[in-house]
Amino acid sequence: MGIKAALSKPFAAIVNSQLNVLRKNAVQLQQKTFEYLIQQAQDTSFGKTHHFNEIRNYDDFKKNVPVYDYEDLRHYIDRVTQGEEDVLWPGKPAYLAKTSGTTSGVKYIPISKESMPQHIKAARNALLSYIYETGNADFVDGKMIFLQGSPVLTEKAGIAVGRLSGIVAHHVPAYLQKNRLPSYEINCMDDWEQKVDAIVEETKHEDMRLISGIPPWCQMYFDRLSAVSGGKKIKDIFPNFKLYVHGGVNFEPYRARMEESIGFAIDAIETYPASEGFIAFQDSQKEKGLLLMVDSGIFYEFIPADEFFNDEPTRISLKDVELDKNYALILNTSAGLWGYSLGDTVKFVSKNPYKIVVTGRIKHYISAFGEHVIGEEVEHALMSVAHEEGVDVIEFTVAPQVSPKKGQLPYHEWFIEFGKQPEDMTTFALKVDQALQKKNIYYFDLIEGNILQPLVIQSLKKDTFINYMRAQGKLGGQNKVPRLSNDRKIAEELEAYKIK
Known part of the structure; x- marks a missing residue:
């Protein structure tokens, strides 16, 4: 076992103790988050318009802040992208995550200096939770590949702009940089097929131990890797490959084919990152569901999915959710999104601790x-x-x-x-x-x-x-x-x- 793997185990134990506080105090932590967000944004343009200085509790908040989608907030976000300060959150965003919507065209999601570290912390804690539970830390000593968007950033009114995965690439901890593939030059390639082929060439002789990415694109990587290796299974190309990290879509429809390509049933960690915030991650290989991040600068609201399109749908906070019921997920964040409908539906599979599964899209x-x-x-x-x-x-x-x-x-x-x-x-x-x-x-x-x-x-x-x-x-x-x-x-x- 290498030095990194050895050091990761006591660190994982410390993080697990911190997560136990989160697990046991979720409702209280959500209340603290709610109070923090309202207090911080009181003097913003949005806060003044919506009378944040008069909000004392969640009922007040619901009266003052309706549920919004991106189009509803666009006139605020347009002001942000033009360089105006103190619009949705104090100051300017650190980044604008560029994404594409089905109805809104290109969307710019603000990421603040307060919210950015939460993305990195949650991703790190997902891996440390795995190490704590399983004792498997050897992947830390080998190469890790992240199939992601280009890290090339542009600028808009003095704010760095890029895809979320590209932005996150600039915040990979220094102790992992030497382990990380693909190289920066290949990661910057725009043509996806050329990029995958280049990644195959760069990685086929490396000691790959962790692979991360959306399942269909990882499968494309595996298929091409196998093709250039004479039809070998991935386990024969990367004998130390033991962990797959995924998010964005349900892994189950892809699992059988992917495990056939790999050659065995791989350990997998599911994560739930979005440009709007890192919402949850799988903290156990034994229990179903993703642990909801209740102390990461996001105050969550939930609307029963079958009421979402009603004129006055039921709107609740974490303490009132029920198990096995589909909810539309609503976010209020430390990057200045308020009453924001993410578009996803989730279902709680546990309330001790609060764990969710992603069940679909409200419009899909x-x-x-x-x-x-x-x-x-x-x-x-x-x-x-x-x-x-x-x-x-x-x-x-x-x-x-x-x-x-x-x-x-x-x-x-x-x-x-x-x-x-x-x-x-x-x-x-x-x-x-x-x-x-x-x-x-x-x-x-x-x-x-x-x-x-x-x-x-x-x-x-x-x-x-x-x-x-x-x-x-x-x-x-x-x-x-x-x-x-x-x-x-x-x-x-x-x-x-x-x-x-």
Whole structure:
């Protein structure tokens, strides 16, 4: 064991003690965070407009601050990006995280000098929690690869601008810099496919022990690495590779294929970072859920997902959440986002401590017929049957077909790229449909009432989703394919890739 690995174990024990305070005092820490945020932002433009000086409790806050999305806050953020100070948070942001929205085009999310360290701290503590629980620290002594966006930053009104992963790359602790790959030059490459090929060449002979990135793009890296190594498994290329860190999308639909590529069931850590804040991370290999970061400058609110589009939805703080209920996640942050709808839905699987799972996107659902099917449900239905049948699913998306051929009932159309096809597609589709009916009572009622016919699966050609994302200019980085759509825009693009 190297010196870094040896030192990491007592450090992990210290951090675990700190996390135990968080685990046991979540509601109190959220109250302290709430008071801190209101006090700090009283003299900002937003704080004055929303009468922060009159806010004494959470009920006052809800009366003064409505739920906002990016478009609602855009006129404030535009002032920030023009260099104005004290708009949403004291002073200017340290960074603007550039991201793309489905309705807002390019978005600029402020990251303050107070919020930036929380991103680094949470990522660090995710790894230290793993070390504390498992005792496995050897990965610290080897090479680590982070498949991420370019660290090249531009400037807007004196504020550094870049992708979140690129910004974070500038804050990797010094003691990890020598272990970290790819090199800065390769990380700066814009073309994702050229970048992956360059990473393969740079890393294929290294002692890789930890790999981090969004599952589909890590799979692309593994596929190309295997191809240049004569078809070897990743475990034979990197014999000391023991830990995979992921976030952004649910790992389960990718797990079987990725572990097949690796050659064994890899330990994995799930994280929940967003440009708006680092929200949660997996702190245990034995327990389900991600530990909510309640002391990181974010005050959380929750709206029952089925009420989100109501005129006056229920809006609660952490102390009033219920287990196994879908909530839209609302953030108030030390970077100046207020009543901000992140767009994600979460479900609590524990309240002692508070742990969540990410269940989908509030706008990524199918409810063309009142069924309100969400991402968690379609992923469970497909992957449970795929596992049972020994079927390999590479990627998929689902859309409603509201205008079927004459004489047919409407249906959900599933576009799936298989690694290994079902032996009987009709039987496979029926089993998936039955699994979905068990997960969603509204869908069950629509099938039983002959409003919908069972789902239809369209099998897609190899590399369909890579080619689709390339055509959209969204190959690599933090980009991902929406699993659910309430329209047929993606479905129409995928028609050309169907296997006839």
